[in-house]
Amino acid sequence: MNLSQYTKEFKYNWQLASPVMLGMLGHTFVSFVDNIMVGQLGTAELAAVSLGNSFMFIAMSLGIGFSTAITPVVAESDAANNFKEGKSAFKNGLFLCTVIGVILFFIVYFAKPLMYFMKQPVEVVELAIPYLDLVAVSLIPLVIFQGFKQFSDGMSMTRYPMYATLVGNVVNIVLNYVLIFGKFGFPELGIVGAAYGTLVSRILMVWYIWYLLKGKEKSKAFVTNIKFFVLDKLMIKKLLHLGSPSAMQMFFEVAIFTAAIWLSGLLGKNPQAANQIALNLSSMTFMVATGLSVAAMIRVGNQKGLKAYFELRRIAFSLFLMGTLLAVLFALFFSVFHEYLPKIYVDFDDAKNLADNKEVVGIASKLLIAAAIFQISDSIQVLVLGALRGLQDVKIPTLITFISYWLVGFPISWFLGKEEAYGSFGIWIGLLAGLTTAAILLYIRFNYLTKRLILSNNKS
Template sequence: MALQDYTREFGKNLNIAYPIMAGQIAHLLVAFADNVMVGKLGDAQLAAVSLGNTLIFIALSIGIGFSFAITPLVAEADAKGDFQKVKSIFHNGVLVSTINGVILCVLLFLSEPILYYLDQPEEVIILAIPYMRIVAISMIPLMIFQSFKQFADGLSKTVFAMQATIIANIVNIILNYLLIYGKFGFPRLEVEGAAYGTLVARILMVPVLMFLLSRKVELKRYFSTVEAFSVGIFKKLLNLGFPTALQMFFEVSLFTAAIILSGVLGTKSQAANQIALNLSAMTFMVGVGLSVTATIRIGNQLGNGNILELKRIARSIFLLTLILDVIFAVIFYAFKDQLPWIYIQDVEVVNIASSLLIVAAFFQVSDGLQVVFLGALRGLQDVWIPSAICFIAYWLVGFPVSYYLGIVLDYGGQGIWIGLLLGLSVSSMLMYLRYRYLIRVRLVKSFS
C-alpha cells in the first residue's frame, strides 16, 4: 500500500482519539496543578503526594483495566448492529465497575501500613496517609464514571467523557486553590486540601456524564430500562477485564516501584521523580487516546470480519503514534532544563529532574507504541499473552535494571529511569510481534 492509504486515516483516528486525549490530559493537568500548588509548600509535601499516589495508582490501574473490557465488546456488538447486546454489556459493565470501586476503596484503607515498610522519610509518610485515605473514597465514583466512559468510547462517542472530565477538573483546580492555601475563608488544609478537591471532582463527573449521554436522542434508549444481570456477559467482562487489569498493574506498579526507589534515595530525588513522571504521563495520554482508538476501530472491523481493512487502519494508527512520539521526544530533550522550574524552585530538585527528562525523551517512542500495540491487541480481544508480555518486560527486565543501576551501582534517579526505558522498549517490541502473529493467523483463516 502507498503512504497515503495510511495518512488518509489520520483525520478519523484523531477525531476519535482527541476527546480521549483531552479528557486524560485534563485529569493529568489537575495532577499537575496539585503538584505545582503542593510544590509551593515544600519538597516534603510534594513527595507526600507522590508517595500517597503510589498505592492509589496501583488500585486505579486495576479498576480501569477491568472497565477497559467494556469498550471492545461494545464496539464489536455495535458493528454487528446488536442493540440488546450493547445495552446488556453497558449495564453489566456499570455493575462490575461499581463493585470494583467499593473493593478497591476498602483495600486501600487496609493497605495503609504498607507505607511504613517502603523505607520512606517519616515526615513524608505522616503527610501521605490522610491524603491517601481521602482519595481512596473517590475510587467508587471514578469506577462508575469509567464504566459510562468505556461504553461511550465503544460507540465512538468519545467527546462526552471529555466534556464531563473538563467540567469536573475545573471545579477540582478551584477547590485545590481554596483548600490547599485556605483562600476566601476556606480552611488551609495543604496536602489534604488537594485530596478533597480530587474527591469532589470525581463525584461530580458521574452525574455530569450521565446527563450528557442521556440527553442525546440516539443514546436515550440505552437508559430507558435497566437490563437484567447476565452471567454470560459478566463472565466475558471478567475474562477480558482481569488480564487487562493485570497488564495495567504490571506497568503502573513498575512506575510505582520507581517512586519507591526514588524515595530510598531521599526526599529531593522523590520530588524530582514526581516531576519527570507527571510530565511523561501527559505525553503518554496521547498514546492512551490512540490506544483506545485502535481498540474501537479494530473491534469494529473484527465485528465486520474485514481483516485487510483492519490491518490498514491499524498501521495508520501505528504511524500516527510514531510521528507524535518523535515530536514529544524532541520537546523533552530540548526543554529538559526549563520544564522542572514550573513545579518547584529548588535547584537540586530541578537538576535531578532535568537528568531524568533526558531518559524520558528517549522512551517517548517505546512508551507510546507499546500502549497503542496493546490497544490493538485488546481490539482483537487478545489479553492473556499481552499480560504475560507486560510481566516479562516490566518485572523481569525493567525493575531489576532500575534497582541495579539506581541503587546498587548508585546511578541514582537516572539509573532507575534507564530501567524504565528498557522495560518499555521490550514491551513495545514483543507487543508488535504478537500483533503481527495474530494478523497473519487471521489472514490465513480468512482466505482458507
C-alpha cells in the same frame, strides 16, 4: 506500498482518537494541577502526594482495566440494535465498577501502614497518610465514572466523558486553590485540600455524565430505570472474562512506575519529588498515545470483522507510524526544555526551601532526558497493545507485559537505582529497558498474527 498509503489514514485516526485523548488528558491534568499547587508548599509535600498517588495508581489500573470490558460489548449490541443486550452490559458493568471501586477503596485504606515498612522518609509518610485517606474514597466515584465513560465510548458518544472530565477539572482547580492555600475565608489545608478537591470533582463528574446521557435520546433509556441489583450472571462472567486480562496488562505497567516511585523514596524526599515531576510530565504525553491505542483497537476490530486482513495491517501500521512521529516530537520537546519544565513545579522565591527546590529541579531535568527517549518505546508498546486487543488477542500480550516490566525492567531499576550506582537516573534506565522490550515483543506478536491471518485467508 508508498508512504501516502499510510499517511492518508492520519486524518480519520485523529478524529477517532482525539476525544479519547482529551478525556484521558483531563484525568492526568487533575494530577498535573495538584502537583504544581502542592509543589509550592515544599518538596516534602510534593513527595507525599507522589507516595500517596503511587497506591492510587495501582488501584486505578485495576479499576480502569476492568471497566474497558464494557465498551466492546455495548458497541456490538449498538451495531446490532440490541437494546436489551446493551442495557444489560451497561447495568452489570456499572454494578461491577461500583463493587470494584469499593473493594479498591478498602485495599488502599488498609494498605497505608505499608508506607512505614517501605523505608520511605518519615516526614513524607506522615504527610501522605491523611491525603491518602480522602483520595482513596475518590476511587469509588472514579471507577463508577469509568463505567459510564466506557458505555459512552461503546455508543460512539465519546464527547460526553470529555465534557464531564472538563467540568471536573475546573472544579478541581478552584477547590485546590481555595483549600490548599486557604483563600476566600476557607481553612488552609495544604495537601489535604488537594485531596478534597479531587474527591468532590470526581463525585461531580459521575453526576454530570449521568445528567448528559439522560438528556440524550440515544442513551436516555439505558441510564434511567436501572434495576441495580437485578443481575445477569452470564453478562457479569463475560465482562470479567474480557476485563481481567486488560486489568492485568495495565497493572503490570502501572506497577513498575509505582515501584519507581518507591525506589526513589529510598533515595530521599528530593529524588522522590523529582521522580514525580518527570513522571507527571511524561504521563501527559503518554495520553496522546493512549488515545491512538483506542483508535487502533476500534479500527483493527472493524477490519477483523470484515476479514479484510491486508487492510487491517495497513491501517494498524498507519497508526503505529502516526504515534511514533508524535512521540519523536514529544521527545524533542523534552530534550530542548528539560531544564525549564521542572521549574513549573517549585517555588524559587521560597528562601526556606531553595536548596531542596534546586536539587529537585536538577534531578528532574536529568530524568526528562530519559523520559524523552522512552516516549518512543512507550508509544509503540501501547499502540501495538491496542491493535492486539482489536484482534482479541489478550492472553499472550499479558504474559509479554509481565516479562518486559518485571523480569527485565524492574531488576535493572533496582540494580542501577541504588545511591552508589546511578540513583534516580538508574531507575529510569530500567523503565526504558522494560518499555523497549515490551514494544519489540508486542510488535513481533502483532506481525506474526496478522501475517498468519493474511496467509490463511489467501489459502481459503
